[in-house]
Amino acid sequence: MQKPTLLILAAGMASRYGGSLKQIQKFGPSGETIMDYSLFDAIRAGFGKVVFIIRKEFAEEFKAIFEPKLKGKVEVEYVYQELNDLPKGFTVPEGRTKPWGTAHAMLCAGQKINEPFIVINADDFYGKDAFEKACGFLDKRVAPDRYAIVGYELRKTLSDHGTVSRGVCTVDANNHLTGITERTKIYPENGKIVYEDETGKHEVPVDSKVSMNFWCFHPNIFEITKQQFTEFLRGHGQELKSEFFIPLVADEFIRSGEGAVDLVPTSSQWFGVTYQEDAPFVTNSIQSLVASGEYPSNLWA
Template structure:
């Protein structure tokens, strides 16, 4: 069975103002999502599921359907604020979606096979997709998930601090825990994060999560139960979010299963700051010139 790729794109319109301005980085106007889908198809993924918001669904489909028609199956899922809230009443002042793990949960009815999850605006690289596809086809199970571990030094922006899920890996190559560090940056040539008022150094090869996960459909009931508990505690906090690492940490801590850390040599890039954009364009041009990608992905 071919695995599915779930792309988290519900936050896109708010970041770009309008979808017509989805940034084009490739030589033929490709977006970062285009490269992810291209890498996924050639790695053997059989279906692409987009998580979007219904207020830009038509615009979104107009961009992607003509390119992907006949190349891969597609499906669209909406991240709706009221999905899976059960008996809880959503506060009137809540405007923010419930976060990445809730977005995944919204795809419950669209996915029945092992699947990967990625962000829409991160470039993950061919190596990462191939290793993830291999895991999903051969090793993924109800009690066996995975995350791609990037080398921290290959995920830093020159233009400011970044947030990364710093992975603690045990002796068997599995995830022992993941800690979100919200302010990682280069300070005098060293990579540091801030913890209160002190700076802590991290090595450039420290494995970090860029939100590239591999799951079995068993993650849906696990997430549903945890989301209910999350709402019991956090529903009145307008900024609270139900993130994927919350689910994964609980999955590991409860002894339900293990999460393999898949190391990759891929260079990550994304647009955390607008100053990052020319670098992303230059990096993609270099990959095209090296023959890693055609100069027009979909022709």
């Protein structure tokens, strides 16, 4: 059976991180980036190809970092997310500089992927268990009418340095995703987890499952996404800051009755660098995982 593909969204602007390229910041004991750990986990879980979605302006620097590490270990492809990569008949509105969003980024990779695949963020640490569970789903259960999202325990995704926004998942009796509700300003308080909105402060169950943008797809998602993107542009294509997100595609897939999205729970601890102050925690967390034997001190030695 054909090995699945890892699609990494690495074209983000890193705005909350001071504009720096956090995708290539070194956190591991031998200079590894967060992405290195995702790549390592994916390869050992059984993925056969990686497709990077990056920006052209730092492509050469990016390739110089990752190609020597991955040579001979996994097939590598690159995709550039361009504002003018639009369906026939649509143009970029004057003054727009913001990318079209994660679903558009995924759509840009359609010509490089013909097999089941996962989509992840470049700057999130997802953990070994998550990749193993995702690979198992793609191997045994994915279908044109069955996708999946990897669900993380909310308490394992918080930051000590500010509030976070999380998509809180709801499921039905069959563990099929029924919706993702975006909750902003989430933080721990007095042993509980709360979020704030315009109506005040509300508690979120500590065992809630949240989306960290880790999706498992059949390749037919590209045609579905293309159709939805056309509709999106008809309604929002002249807006300067509108964005077309993967959860919007999944929600329409469910709502229209085209299929179901399973929630695949993981025990992994998520961490990332939402704020610059998160960086020492990420470094210390990786050092602890290396010390416990979860990862070698040099991933690519």
